[in-house]
Amino acid sequence: MRKFMTAAALAASALVGAAAAQAEPLKIGMMVTLSGPPAALGEHIRDGFMLGIKHAGGKLGGQDTEVIVVDDELKPDVALTKVKGLLERDEVDFVTGIVFSNILQAIFKPVTESETFLIGANAGTSTFAGRGCNEYFFSTSWQNDTIHEVMGKYAQDKGYKRAFLMAPNYQAGKDSITGFKRYFEGEVVDEVYTKLGQLDFSAELARIAAAKPDVFFTFMPGGMGVNLVKQYRQAGLVDTIPFLSAFTVDGTTLPATKDAALGLYSSSQWAPDLDNEANKKFVADFVEEYGYMPSLYASQGYDAAQLIDSAVKAVDGDLSDKDAVIAALKKADFASVRGDFSFNNNHFPIEDYYLVEAVKRDDGFYAVSAKEKVFDDYGDVYAKDCPMK
Numbered sequence: 001m002r003k004f005m006t007a008a009a010l011a012a013s014a015l016v017g018a019a020a021a022q023a024e025p026l027k028i029g030m031m032v033t034l035s036g037p038p039a040a041l042g043e044h045i046r047d048g049f050m051l052g053i054k055h056a057g058g059k060l061g062g063q064d065t066e067v068i069v070v071d072d073e074l075k076p077d078v079a080l081t082k083v084k085g086l087l088e089r090d091e092v093d094f095v096t097g098i099v100f101s102n103i104l105q106a107i108f109k110p111v112t113e114s115e116t117f118l119i120g121a122n123a124g125t126s127t128f129a130g131r132g133c134n135e136y137f138f139s140t141s142w143q144n145d146t147i148h149e150v151m152g153k154y155a156q157d158k159g160y161k162r163a164f165l166m167a168p169n170y171q172a173g174k175d176s177i178t179g180f181k182r183y184f185e186g187e188v189v190d191e192v193y194t195k196l197g198q199l200d201f202s203a204e205l206a207r208i209a210a211a212k213p214d215v216f217f218t219f220m221p222g223g224m225g226v227n228l229v230k231q232y233r234q235a236g237l238v239d240t241i242p243f244l245s246a247f248t249v250d251g252t253t254l255p256a257t258k259d260a261a262l263g264l265y266s267s268s269q270w271a272p273d274l275d276n277e278a279n280k281k282f283v284a285d286f287v288e289e290y291g292y293m294p295s296l297y298a299s300q301g302y303d304a305a306q307l308i309d310s311a312v313k314a315v316d317g318d319l320s321d322k323d324a325v326i327a328a329l330k331k332a333d334f335a336s337v338r339g340d341f342s343f344n345n346n347h348f349p350i351e352d353y354y355l356v357e358a359v360k361r362d363d364g365f366y367a368v369s370a371k372e373k374v375f376d377d378y379g380d381v382y383a384k385d386c387p388m389k
Contacts, residue, residue, distance in 0.1 A: 041297050047298055048302035098120050099122045119307060126380075140304045146378060147176075147353065216241050307334060
């Protein structure tokens with residue numbers, strides 16, 4: 001367990017705020033994956049969130065703020081044990097973070113049943129977007145399917161007829177394939193689900209080469225994506241079978257894939273070069289603070305901090321009126337770094353989505369660049385099944 005300070009500067013571990021002897025601070029439990037190949041995703045979310053606190057003067061909603069960071073280790077049983085500690089021992093006011101959908105599924109019930117506000121900064125499984133929506137859950141990312149729908153629509157619009165699809169075998173992987181197929185009307189020549197955490201894709205690449213599809217689409221986050229991109233390039237497939245992806249070629253993997261990923265297309269609701277003032281400040285300050293280029297995960301963590309800040313401020317720090325806090329959260333009264341942002345009835349965002357390309361910037365950083373807007377003010381398809389209004 002770690003605690004972070006943000007006042008004049010963010011320290012590696014300590015309390016956030018200076019008034020320990022005064023009223024109880026606002027307590028945030030941040031659960032992210034900080035172990036193994038996907039650790040970069042959790043680090044980006046954490047760093048984005050902490051920058052959000054710094055931009056709020058070290059106090060979310062004007063309240064002294066304590067952030068307790070825990071590593072879920074990408075193990076649902078570990079996550080369940082640790083979230084119970086956040087709720088019962090630490091008595092946090094908000095739980096945020098949550099990188100992977102299997103972790104969200106493990107901790108969703110104990111958090112929401114305790115009437116603790118759960119602000120998802122990444123995982124957006126369909127399970128909680130439709131009939132399973134909950135008034136205590138809000139997402140500052142997306143519902144899983146939507147990012148992949150961007151790629152399905154792009155593939156359809158490009159006229160590709162035969163697609164090979166691949167994703168890890170867990171809920172987010174299944175959502176990704178569902179999302180892609182929602183807009184792609186061609187033939188799916190193969191649909192492969194790999195082991196979560198797999199790093200050797202030689203067998204799958206052989207199947208792709210043998211199938212000779214018009215296009216390859218994958219969702220392979222973190223270290224899985226790094227290895228897949230490198231191996232795909234080494235196999236010589238990039239020049240013959242277009243590589244489309246989501247959460248595979250992004251700000252967490254590009255520092256490792258470097259030139260191997262250049263020119264590859266992906267999808268995102270955010271990019272470092274989106275032209276709005278909030279985003280320009282976020283990117284510049286993030287690079288200055290941490291020395292690396294933020295990813296979409298960092299942007300989601302930053303917006304999670306902004307969302308909490310806006311809600312706590314709206315209720316003057318009084319979190320006892322749960323309905324008032326929920327109403328304040330739903331207003332999303334902050335300037336999102338992605339531009340347009342509002343909540344659907346299921347508390348997932350309505351936002352714009354882009355086709356992005358892996359590039360090497362003039363400042364030397366590898367990043368994605370927005371190429372075209374694919375969806376405008378887009379909400380997920382599950383919202384219609386959510387009973388909340």
